[in-house]
Amino acid sequence: KAGVTQTPRYLIKTRGQQVTLSCSPISGHRSVSWYQQTPGQGLQFLFEYFSETQRNKGNFPGRFSGRQFSNSRSEMNVSTLELGDSALYLCASSKGYPGLSSYEQYFGPGTRLTVT
Amino acid sequence: GESVGLHLPTLSVQEGDNSIINCAYSNSASDYFIWYKQESGKGPQFIIDIRSNMDKRQGQRVTVLLNKTVKHLSLQIAATQPGDSAVYFCAENSGGYNKLIFGAGTRLAVHP
Numbered sequence: 314k315a316g317v318t319q320t321p322r323y324l325i326k327t328r329g330q331q332v333t334l335s336c337s338p339i340s341g342h343r344s345v346s347w348y349q350q351t352p353g354q355g356l357q358f359l360f361e362y363f364s365e366t367q368r369n370k371g372n373f374p375g376r377f378s379g380r381q382f383s384n385s386r387s388e389m390n391v392s393t394l395e396l397g398d399s400a401l402y403l404c405a406s407s408k409g410y411p412g413l414s415s416y417e418q419y420f421g422p423g424t425r426l427t428v429t
Numbered sequence: 430g431e432s433v434g435l436h437l438p439t440l441s442v443q444e445g446d447n448s449i450i451n452c453a454y455s456n457s458a459s460d461y462f463i464w465y466k467q468e469s470g471k472g473p474q475f476i477i478d479i480r481s482n483m484d485k486r487q488g489q490r491v492t493v494l495l496n497k498t499v500k501h502l503s504l505q506i507a508a509t510q511p512g513d514s515a516v517y518f519c520a521e522n523s524g525g526y527n528k529l530i531f532g533a534g535t536r537l538a539v540h541p
Contacts, residue, residue, distance in 0.1 A: 317472075346527050356473075356518065356531035368526040403472050407527060418463070418527060420472035 315340065317406050317421035325427045331392040334424045336404035338385050344409025345387040346418060347379060350401040362387055363409045394428045401425050437516060439536040448506040448539075452519030452532045457500060461522035463529065464493060464504045468515045476504070476517075506537075514539045 318337045326332050338345050347359040358371040362381035379389040385406075391398055405418040442448050454462065460481045465473035479486045479493045479502075486493050492505040502519050516536050520529040 344527055346529070348529075348531075355533055356520075356529075358528050358530065361527045363526065369528045371528070405473075405527075405529075409527070416527070417475055417478060418529065419475055420465075422470075422472045 317404060317419055319402075319404055319421040319424050321424060322422065323425045323427075325429060326394050327429055328394055328396060330394050331390060332394060332426060333388055333390045334402055334404075334426070336387045336389075336406075336421060338387070338404075338406030339419060342406035342408055342419075343385050344407045344416070344418075345381055345385065346405045346407075347387070347389050348403045348405065348420075349373075350403055350423070351399075356403070359389065391426075396428050399426060399428045437534050437536045439538055441538045441540060442509050444509060444511060444539055444541050446509055448504075448509045448513070448537060450504045450506075450517050450519075450535045450537065452502040452504075452535075454500050454502055454519065454521045454532070455530065456521060456523040457497070459521035459523045459530075462493070462495060462502055463520045463522075464491075464502075465518045465520065466513075466515045467518065467534075473518060509537075509539050511539050511541060513537060 320335045344363045346361040350356045361369040365381045376392045381387045401423040403423045405420045407416045407418045463478040464476040467473045477488045477493050490507045494503045516534045518534045519532045523530045
């Protein structure tokens with residue numbers, strides 16, 4: 314069974330630009346969560362999607378947004394990039410169930426975003 | 430490789446010894462906890478989980494202990510191997526659907 318895949322793996326952008334990252338969950342998984350990892354702040358939750366609906370959101374500005382498609386694939390978008398957005402962006406998938414809050418989450422390899 | 434954290438606490442052990450990695454969590458209402466292992470350049474890898482209605486769970490060479498009284502979680506690795514060298518994170522499910530709050534991480538260094 315294929316794991317979580319993320320594209321692209323590496324990205325370099327300039328301040329002010331926007332970026333879209335993609336995540337394909339494990340087959341059969343309906344929940345996708347996104348996290349930002351930096352050396353200073355560690356791993357921080359961005360948002361979670363289940364059946365194309367955002368169920369939970371972390372404490373990030375509105376420049377960070379996401380969506381989920383009917384095949385459970387997810388994208389996240391960061392607009393007006395800032396230097397501080399440089400990070401490893403990780404997505405995690407889990408089976409997800411309506412009304413059940415927690416289940417094993419499996420992470421992809423991440424997208425390394427560098428903002429110059 | 431990519432750094433997953435600056436100034437992480439480091440646990441150094443000899444190959445073959447048992448390792449114990451500790452974690453304090455923040456929310457007494459958290460109902461689910463996970464341990465992850467992250468190697469350089471990779472995403473976190475699921476190791477073991479435990480729900481709040483349990484105090485111990487065992488896997489292959491790993492055991493997780495949960496002490497809700499003092500909000501403490503530990504990961505025990507038996508017969509530690511060089512391949513166990515990585516950064517280990519505990520995470521708690523707090524505040525809703527699949528929202529994991531991660532600890533700062535502990536670097537495990539296994540010496541032959």
